[in-house]
Amino acid sequence: MAETTGIAGAPTRRAMVAGVGAAGLAAALAACGDSNDSAGAYSPAAPPQSGAATGGGQGGGDGAAQALAKTSDIPVGGGTVFADKKVVVCQPTAGQFKAFSAICTHQGCAVKDVANGTINCPCHGSKFNVADGSVAAGPATQPLPAANVTVQGDSITLA
Incomplete structure (x- = not known):
């Protein structure tokens, strides 16, 4: 020895x-992480809650909710990335709001923008559908996890 x-x-x-x-x-x-290893590709400190708001929801009332934006700030058919909150909020159709993790499931990069109906990752070109977070183009093979937001009046809140 x-x-x-x-x-x-x-x-x-x-x-x-x-x-x-x-x-x-x-x-x-x-x-x-291995590009085929979905278990290790997405591992933030606190994973987003499952589910997404479709409008008219109520806040939790425990003071933990964080206001993100006004509904008018999210374009119909598009979305906005909130990098500091690691969430992307989309409005696939008028009045329907969805939220997803802003961390790409391929290699853990932050998504950059939302354009032409997809949430786009700049690292390797993965694209995700704004309606459900599913993979529109690889190399990612897993969808973006849903995040929990509520819409109350004209305010979108991260729960």
Whole structure:
């Protein structure tokens, strides 16, 4: 077995290099995911709640809700990415609002924009449908998870 301590019990140079190398390898492996590994591709600190608002919902009343936008701010057939909240809110048809995670299920990049009926990831070109978050174009194979929003009056709130 290799010696791990040197003078006065201090770690040897070899032990330090091995430890730093192992930590770096672990960090690199954690940051990377296989493009076919849907379990590891999307793992935010707090995953969005399932479900999406279709208008007329009520807020939770516990003070945890966060106002995102006015309904008039979300274009019909399009949507808006709220990067700071890691959510994208879409209005597939007039008065119908849907929300999804803004984290691409392929490699965990943040989606960039919504155009021509799709939510678009700039990293590898994945596209997701604004109506249901399903994959419109790969390489992603899993849909964007739904996020929980409510619409009350003209206000859209993240629950």
